Amino acid sequence: MTADDSFGRLDDDDYPAFTMGRAAELLGTTPGFLRAIGEARLITPLRSEGGHRRYSRYQLRIAARARELVDQGTPVEAACRIIILEDQLEEAQRLNEAYRQAASQDTKGT
Structure with a gap:
């Protein structure tokens, strides 16, 4: 994998780019909150080779909604x-x- 390939992944919403500490900092919450929503199976962080939780931008948006509630x-x-x-x-x-669009297409074709 080249450096360009690695940087391209940062644009991927599903790429687990954030550590638990960084994710908690970005959300203004605690690692405990992230663990709690993980235990509730709202999000499932990926694990690094060392076993550390990693979060994607998509998961951070879900966690932000949970924090809001x-x-x-x-x-x-x-x-x-x-x-x-x-x-x-x-x-x-x-x-x-x-389904509505498909049904509309079907009625136009008959």
């Missing part, structure tokens, strides 16, 4: 469940729209 008084477990349900709803709406 917790800051509003929602318990961590409930915040995680809310985010999972929000994600499922978004996916269902996306699929529903795709």
Whole structure:
């Protein structure tokens, strides 16, 4: 892997570029919070060769949403469940729209 390949990965939302300490710092929270949302299975950090947790930008956005809910008084477990349900709803709406578009194409073709 060349240096250019490594830097290209930084643009990848799923690349686990952030250590637990850096992720907590960016979110303004603690490593314990990140462990708690990991235990609630909201996010699953990848592990470095040394076994350290690594987080992607995508995971940090999810963690930021969880922190927002917790800051509003929602318990961590409930915040995680809310985010999972929000994600499922978004996916269902996306699929529903795709089905509507496909059905619209089918009626135009007949």
